[in-house]
Amino acid sequence: MNAPLVEVRDLRYAWPGHAACLAIDHLVLAPGEALFLYAPSGCANSTLLGLIAGVQVASAGSVRVLGQGLERLSASARDRFRVDHIGIVFQQFNLLPYLSVLENVLLPCRFSPLRRQRALADAPDLVQAAGRLLATLDLEPALWRRRADTLSVGQQQRVALARALIGQPELILADEPTSALDAARQEAFLDLLTAACRQAGIGLIFVSHDLRLAAHSTRHEDMSRLNRVGWA
């Protein structure tokens, strides 16, 4: 079996000055695997994603992504690692409103030479690479040059997905990516998300408090059981 994409071991985390909020003994994600993390609010699920992304560092234990122990990297090295290897889809999308759709999608390529290189591997230039992604996500070319904040909520979320997918990161983290969408769009978006990850062989961790969405992935975990702090 391949080396795991994500491996969490004996993880403990506490916000400075607070009691421990996260204690996970073991969690593994294989490359290309899709994991649905059922997380009722208050289970420190965002904290777990932050730890996997290297925004925070574990108080104890280790988080390894692609075999790299994140706690051994400096803060700026973690930033670089993150933009190189991890794509993220937010609940709030976090698009830059003053940039065009294309510019938003290409942001990771601006800050990561690796992602840029990968994006250019199967397209002659970056605009076509982004365009291809946007087209598969059902965003017609007329929208590409518009400001991100002029799009509808559903369109914005698909742009955010394209931004996470561009340049083939190894891992995509999605933190309640659908809670700003209505029920029908939730299904459609998740189909897109999981299909795109499966197609590109990208590992996916998908956090939601909505159990009905679990059908989109093969593997499920319950955060309230995973997290042994269990105070919430």
Next chain:
Amino acid sequence: MRQLCWLAAHSAWNRRYTLGLVVAAIALSVALLSVIERLRTDLRASFAQAVSGTDLIVGARSSPLQLVLYAVFRMGAVTHEMSWDSAQAIARHPAVAWAVPVTLGDGHRGYPVLGAPASYFQHFRYGAGESLRFATGRPYRGLFEAVLGAEVAERLGYRLGQRILLAHGHDPLAPTHADKPFTVVGILARTGTPVDRTVHIGLEAIEAIHLDWQGGAPIPGLAIPPELVGKFDLTPKSITTVLLGLKSRAQVFAMQRWVETQVGEPLMAVLPGVVLDELWQMLAVAEHGLLAVSALVAGTSLIGLVAVILAGLNERRRSWPSCARWGRGRGASWHCWSWKGWGWSSSPSYSAGSSPPWPSSSPALGWPRSMDLGLPWVGRRRASGCGSPPSPWPACRRAFGRRRAPTAWP
């Protein structure tokens, strides 16, 4: 870094109106500050430079301040005059290089009239030892001739050959010496000192216009026409003050003592520089007031600036908690807060320094590098769109949008 600049430029352009206002506010307050500071130093300079090269000012014994104010700034009045004989005695002293007797008291439409021999134009110095220059014309030679300061000529629109009447006293309503008009024969170049506001005539002319006056009014029934004044002795009986230049500055204290003890009249001699310094110290209250105003202006604009940044951060409400969430210390959070504020509200500013003063993953820089996660996992209760609005209108729209935005399933 180039990418950052690019992002910063876009961000700045997006908020160009707010940014423009902030820049204008800062520019205005800086301008105000520097103007006040400039005013303060200029005031002091012009004050100190009103007279130079005059070693001693001699007058009847009273307050040194009063004497200097009157002789240099033509302000107030002196209560006593000194006799012409004493002035002559002082002028003859071997230590004296030059002596210019001066009489003040008359006025012309609110401007003071100074009576002095023509040698005044040669000896009087101001600023860094500059002497008076004539913009046009020449010093007076005849009896009823006058030389104007630059401001007098400009304000009243006088040219050479203009006939002017002098009044008895500074009060514009004072009785005039109407029967003895003066002709303007010279106009001085601007000096920035009280000389600009002065009408200069000869000492004899002062005598001449007062021949038929007594106690501040014409003597009834006695009118001496200008043609006849030459028949009188026009040597002054008394003068206001004598400006002294010494051969050597080292003798100034000896000369001062000599004037005050040996002339046989209660006189005093003051060093104008010393008195001006004392005067300035009295005015230091005003100076401090100006300084306080400067400080207030600076403080106000700073508070305004902080308020604007805070408001901007409020718009970007996710940034601040994200700092805290990143577990940085309070100091570092403040740092990243303030830099972030700058980063957002005037983003190009941090493109200037090649290496920023915050740790590498602090938000202003780490944000774009850690592109996807820069504003992570916070503000999730907000259910509306992205980013900050370019103008208040979208902000309103967003605020309403937020209210009816779909909420998560329970």
